[in-house]
Amino acid sequence: MPVISYIEAVTLAIKEEMERDDKVFVLGEDVGARGGVFRATSGLYEQFGETRVIDTPLAESAIVGVGIGAAMYGMRPIAEIQFADFIMPAVNQIVSEAARIRYRSNNDWNCPMVIRAPYGGGIHGALYHSQSVEAMFACIPGLKIVMPSTPYDVKGLLKAAIRDNDPVLFFEHKRAYRLIKGEVPLEDYTLPIGKADIKRNGQDITVITYGLAVHFALQAAEKLAEDGISAHVLDLRTVYPLDKAAIIEAAKKTGKVLLVTEDNKEGSILSEVAAIIAEYCLFDLDAPIQRLAGPDIPAMPYAPTMEKFFMINPDKLERAMRDLAEF
Amino acid sequence: MPVISYIEAVTLAIKEEMERDDKVFVLGEDVGARGGVFRATSGLYEQFGETRVIDTPLAESAIVGVGIGAAMYGMRPIAEIQFADFIMPAVNQIVSEAARIRYRSNNDWNCPMVIRAPYGGGIHGALYHSQSVEAMFACIPGLKIVMPSTPYDVKGLLKAAIRDNDPVLFFEHKRAYRLIKGEVPLEDYTLPIGKADIKRNGQDITVITYGLAVHFALQAAEKLAEDGISAHVLDLRTVYPLDKAAIIEAAKKTGKVLLVTEDNKEGSILSEVAAIIAEYCLFDLDAPIQRLAGPDIPAMPYAPTMEKFFMINPDKLERAMRDLAEF
Amino acid sequence: MTENRHAKLGLSNRDVLEIYETMLLARKIDERMWLLNRAGKIPFVVSCQGQEAAQVGAAFALDREKDFVLPYYRDMGVVLRFGMTAQDLMLSAFAKAEDPNSGGRQMPGHFGQKKNRIVTGSSPVTTQVPHAVGIALAGKMQGKDFVTFTTFGEGSSNQGDFHEGVNFAAVHKLPVIFMCENNKYAISVPIHKQLACKKVSDRAIGYGIQGVTVDGNDPLSVYEVVKAAADRGRRGEGPTLIETISYRLTPHSSDDDDLAYRSRAEVEEAKKQDAIVTFKAYLQKLNILTTSIETELNERIAQIVNEATEYAETAPYADAESALRHVYGEGG
Amino acid sequence: MTENRHAKLGLSNRDVLEIYETMLLARKIDERMWLLNRAGKIPFVVSCQGQEAAQVGAAFALDREKDFVLPYYRDMGVVLRFGMTAQDLMLSAFAKAEDPNSGGRQMPGHFGQKKNRIVTGSSPVTTQVPHAVGIALAGKMQGKDFVTFTTFGEGSSNQGDFHEGVNFAAVHKLPVIFMCENNKYAISVPIHKQLACKKVSDRAIGYGIQGVTVDGNDPLSVYEVVKAAADRGRRGEGPTLIETISYRLTPHSSDDDDLAYRSRAEVEEAKKQDAIVTFKAYLQKLNILTTSIETELNERIAQIVNEATEYAETAPYADAESALRHVYGEGG
Ligand SMILES: Cc1ncc(C[n+]2csc(CCOP(=O)(O)OP(=O)(O)O)c2C)c(N)n1
Ligand SMILES: Cc1ncc(C[n+]2csc(CCOP(=O)(O)OP(=O)(O)O)c2C)c(N)n1
Ligand SMILES: [Mg+2]
């Protein structure tokens, strides 16, 4: 199997879906001739032309709102929000419109649309180019939120999102774009939205996380393995709605749970994961549910000292995992 | 002490603060001659004139954005969003701007502003006039979110919010406006933002909730008392950032915790409350942490059958509280 | 004597009678809803009264076999022309399961009916504007020749989505008709507190598109400008911003008390321009609406409204548990 | 021979020399930042190059003792005129603790300095527009006579906040100057894919306010229109929308590669209009910028930039833990 990068998996998934279905198109800022500021859409403009790879005016609410209109007509728009931080002007269209089209029309209309956005820090992006924004949307029935960690998952889940008949927010970790590489089969495949994935089997402690942190967890797990501590790593992949069954099973497996996110701690995806565990497997726990997350400050500052302070990393995970194992 | 309604407490708090400080002013849709669609600002236009009670154009992002500008200058704007559901167009101004003014300027600038909005259902408001929106903002450092349950709390907390030097989202339950009455002292007082309040002392089970549900919990608690079950009721009052200490203490007190919200279940304020308890007092618990909330559907439909199905009520609380007591 | 203005527009006497009938039907359904609300039988009404001429005149200029409409909450005249029935509207007012708009999930005035290409709408104002643009974009991509038509109030023309949506349509020269139904008020806020330009249609200049303001109490003038806009759109000449000037004859909704912000006298004055009266006079003067036709028409409409009301009132509500359905596609 | 255009505007020879000096200082700081970026010493640069004339010409027309400015990320020329120093800017580029804009928390170009009434800005474009309106509203309430000045790109003029903010200012006749620095591109997107109106200033008509488009490469023309707008604002005659036309001479930022979407030839052509060259020529022809003055000026600026760079490079970063501070007011 060829080894490709996380961002190449994004591009490939879009390319193949556009070849497969002429109702699929891309719209966003600089997605055309520029191929996207991160190059996620590079080559698509040349292959499919400006009618299917649309450089829009600088207006996120219109990017999403126009996409919704096209989706209601039967197209399958893929809207790119240049940075997840800039999804905020489109919140009304996403929350009040996309998420409710099917419900409010009693299943008469639907909105098959993907909204892609790079999120996450560790790239000197400062306060407004580093944020994790998933928590704001992880309370909106009608939405699905996918946050893949590997090129294999990216390709399979993005294809599934494009074929999904409801709106999907697809958040890609911008630091993973070129940092993370992995094997991706040549043949067409999709992965189920709404299903978490066990990325490592273990007996002693359970780490539940998503996105780039999955790799930090796996690295830390290798370190712990040297000392005979075996870590179980569950990758949520879809952070809304959550895969309850998989979370409960993973928690019960070891009875010691560490939840990890790059986002701020209070009100993050981890809160719901902890609530599910506390509701369904409280008596299977041998330790309090631990959370490792960013501090409750707006976002990571620009200065390297403060950015490093904010970001989680393999060392921080290793420490937290050892503490939990020793509990 | 005079007995006034929940909405009268809102009006009185604004009136007194406007009399006390000429930097305080109101802006929003229909807040002037109309006195607000719920009459929350009635009388203010007549007393303070159209320069301090401003009917704005129909544009929420401008209502908040203009308020932010005025607040940075040193004014104390109170922006009314006509229904919490319509705060969505202003999310970028609230999240990217108001919440970060102080942090991003390293304390050089600040934004002393209150954003008021009526939320909640049970008034035939259907999908877009019934929502609870607090969860979307309860993950944004820099914001404070207050959701009072009684006229006494409304007046004391709204005055505190107006005097606060940072942005405060103040959500008022629209069904409580005229339904809930209570004693409110004549003299000027404020209540601390960030502090939960024990609304009922009990030994057997702990109910943690906020807003209108506090009254449902107290009614249900009376019923349970007849059967010798004693319920402890904690009113969060501020739902972000949460009062950790009070939550931990309340959970430890009985070891049996029921969390209640009118909002959808997944990703609600309750998730973080459960996570705090699971992290800090897991071993003090005698029962799994229970949550009573709305179903994970967009919002409550218009038809009475479906609206009733969605809304929590004293009976649903009583049942959940009995089950927990018997656990 | 009155000159025949509709013939020049290519409208037959049957056409103008049908326009009048649709306007009148909208008015009568609306009036009935107020009675039902005041009788405590339905919780809420938001009215078309005073705007029927603009709505019906515009809808008649569209092709109801292929064009898409994204109406706002007052557009009963538009949806009636596009195939929604009095019964459908009453089912919505009573929030019954059979309501084609939402199965009783949304308030009345939140229109949507796919088979008639009436696109589902919500409460937050102006969100439908970019949707209309997106449907037009899709049509262009698929080589279709339909136009999309969307409406909103003058207050709502101050929302960011108006600006972003119209601009997008202008840049891509899409066949969209943006019609602002200017009724002078946004709930209690008079137009001079909403915007400072002379005409809402002046905003077209800032997008490089056609803009026109027309008398919203004259269905024929509205028909003429919407027809021209639709033709331009089909010819690939891009969007048009139309402003229709009329007056909201009722309070904002059944929850509003308009005496708090406007005088009875002002409303009475406006009623003199009510198109239900003036257009009727036009048809009578031209002897198109004869007394016999009128009696027949009034009786027919009364019967339609009565039957619709009776049917809707006795129709069942959706089951409580059905509220759990259709959050996501089933098996999709 | 060249005619003296600045005297008519009430500008002395010292004034125009100062305008040129400020433009040149901005250019030199910007050029140094690119060198530092390419040398791996600073992570990011976003440039003012090509827009200095518009920025400095405008800032000179304001009262830096009382007016408020809400600049966007390219406005180095504006903030220099309003009291920010080369050292302040370099501290920001190096993200050091002493950076007055944000203490190293924000990227360069995110200006803010309360003592100079430079209002803190963020990354999402156009959010500053309603802020400028709010400050003007506050000034009006408090009976002050300052104006507020805010800028943004032509691409950003398509955001909803532009529409909502300008409309609000127009309705309340507030003293706000909205200046669109049209540099023909929004990153890679050319203006014809951003908007379809002839001039961005045409949008003023839709708000019932004054609009004017001016050559952004001529600091004197920009000075003239901004001065007139400020005077109108102070007289209570409301806001003005100004469009300055120039060209972005650098890639969008240090992360951009502009060859992907525009030709070298196009950029070279634009450089011929570079105000740093043309305005210099104007001053030379009028013998205001003599060779001796020029040498002195260049040396002084080189020294300022060198000292600022050295100071900032060796200055300390904020402590890691200090990231926890100022989320909320302390003891407030
Ligand atoms: C985003 C948003 N804000 C506020 C409201 C509440 N609201 C409903 S209708 C209305 C006034 C609309 O006025 P206008 O656009 O002139 O339309 P009209 O009702 O006069 O036809 C308001 C403020 C809403 N529905 N959506
Ligand atoms: C809301 C938002 N969306 C996207 C971006 C990313 N972005 C930064 S600058 C820019 C282009 C701005 O173009 P223009 O307004 O013309 O200003 P210029 O950079 O040309 O001076 C974009 C898309 C952003 N900062 N904010
Ligand atoms: Mg109106």
Ligand SMILES: [Mg+2]
């Ligand atoms: Mg530009």
